[in-house]
Amino acid sequence: MYPEPIARLIDSFLKLPGIGQKTATRLAFYSIEMDEDDVALFAKSLLSAKRDLSYCTICGNLTKDDPCDICKDNSRDGSTILVVEETKDVLAMEKMRNYHGYYHVLHGVISPIEGVGPDDLNLASLLQRLHNPEVQEVILATNANTEGEATAMYLSRLIKPSGITVSRLAHGLSVGSDIEYADEVTLAKAVEGRREL
Amino acid sequence: MYPEPIARLIDSFLKLPGIGQKTATRLAFYSIEMDEDDVALFAKSLLSAKRDLSYCTICGNLTKDDPCDICKDNSRDGSTILVVEETKDVLAMEKMRNYHGYYHVLHGVISPIEGVGPDDLNLASLLQRLHNPEVQEVILATNANTEGEATAMYLSRLIKPSGITVSRLAHGLSVGSDIEYADEVTLAKAVEGRREL
Numbered sequence: 001m002y003p004e005p006i007a008r009l010i011d012s013f014l015k016l017p018g019i020g021q022k023t024a025t026r027l028a029f030y031s032i033e034m035d036e037d038d039v040a041l042f043a044k045s046l047l048s049a050k051r052d053l054s055y056c057t058i059c060g061n062l063t064k065d066d067p068c069d070i071c072k073d074n075s076r077d078g079s080t081i082l083v084v085e086e087t088k089d090v091l092a093m094e095k096m097r098n099y100h101g102y103y104h105v106l107h108g109v110i111s112p113i114e115g116v117g118p119d120d121l122n123l124a125s126l127l128q129r130l131h132n133p134e135v136q137e138v139i140l141a142t143n144a145n146t147e148g149e150a151t152a153m154y155l156s157r158l159i160k161p162s163g164i165t166v167s168r169l170a171h172g173l174s175v176g177s178d179i180e181y182a183d184e185v186t187l188a189k190a191v192e193g194r195r196e197l
Numbered sequence: 198m199y200p201e202p203i204a205r206l207i208d209s210f211l212k213l214p215g216i217g218q219k220t221a222t223r224l225a226f227y228s229i230e231m232d233e234d235d236v237a238l239f240a241k242s243l244l245s246a247k248r249d250l251s252y253c254t255i256c257g258n259l260t261k262d263d264p265c266d267i268c269k270d271n272s273r274d275g276s277t278i279l280v281v282e283e284t285k286d287v288l289a290m291e292k293m294r295n296y297h298g299y300y301h302v303l304h305g306v307i308s309p310i311e312g313v314g315p316d317d318l319n320l321a322s323l324l325q326r327l328h329n330p331e332v333q334e335v336i337l338a339t340n341a342n343t344e345g346e347a348t349a350m351y352l353s354r355l356i357k358p359s360g361i362t363v364s365r366l367a368h369g370l371s372v373g374s375d376i377e378y379a380d381e382v383t384l385a386k387a388v389e390g391r392r393e394l
Contacts, residue, residue, distance in 0.1 A: 001291065003259060005249045005250050015239075030213060031246060038209070046206060062199075
């Protein structure tokens, strides 16, 4: 019904997650009202992001150069590897400015419901890295949900026999949150993990 | 913080309406996981929608060829012109399959708050079209909100002196709706516009 060029653009927007027919139509119509330069830059960014980025062969982080800037950085602490689900988690951790070790990105979690098993994760290169005698601790920073916990459990069983310390991020109250509004499971974990002052 | 190609893509998504930092990041990361073909098609669609589409010089509708398919269609009823705010409204009307006249797209409404006056609308070509003695009625189908009503009022005053009939879409209850849930203004309009059976 729409002229073909816009119909095709709507279809492309529709392929993105969480974008339905109405939003796709709105975005497509907005795009053709944008500056020519902005549209050209958008198209170029799409192609460049797809073509110029790859995953670091060491840690699996998204990077322009291989190995990535973090893996190349010799000033970091080689004794710890922090394992996360996605590239975005590396960024979140780096924002904290409190961790100076290396990372490993799994690109997913074990999820039988979605048919994702250990073989679908970026695990082989992690096990490879553990052969390095410098590595003393693996911090499992998968998300605090069922899949994240299951994946952490799996990794823990896999890594522990090699004698490397395996740790998991602490559970508890968010900083600034009210006890009144915390869910029971979080509260139970907060009590369980209480620390002497 | 993110590698440059993805940071630029996030920026591009951020320029779209209703897309904030989190959604833009999610869409950008999703895009680089898409098939290479899909990404190439997306980029091509963006450029093509911007370059190959223009506004019909007669009615202002978005089109690949000028004049647009509707204006070129001689089988339509030349006695009526239906005036809408946006290209999308033409599509909505055409879906109805009940109207066989021509259209005119204003590309906006008069809105003092947003600094849009009559001169910013696609009006000159509408007045030009009214010189055609075939035109007998102009149907004002701007939206049923304050700006739409004000624009309809303005157009009505502008066109009526030329002797052409000016009409407005009926207000009333949506088909299938409950009186209980209708707002008072709509209900008042429905009573006011009641028809004998």
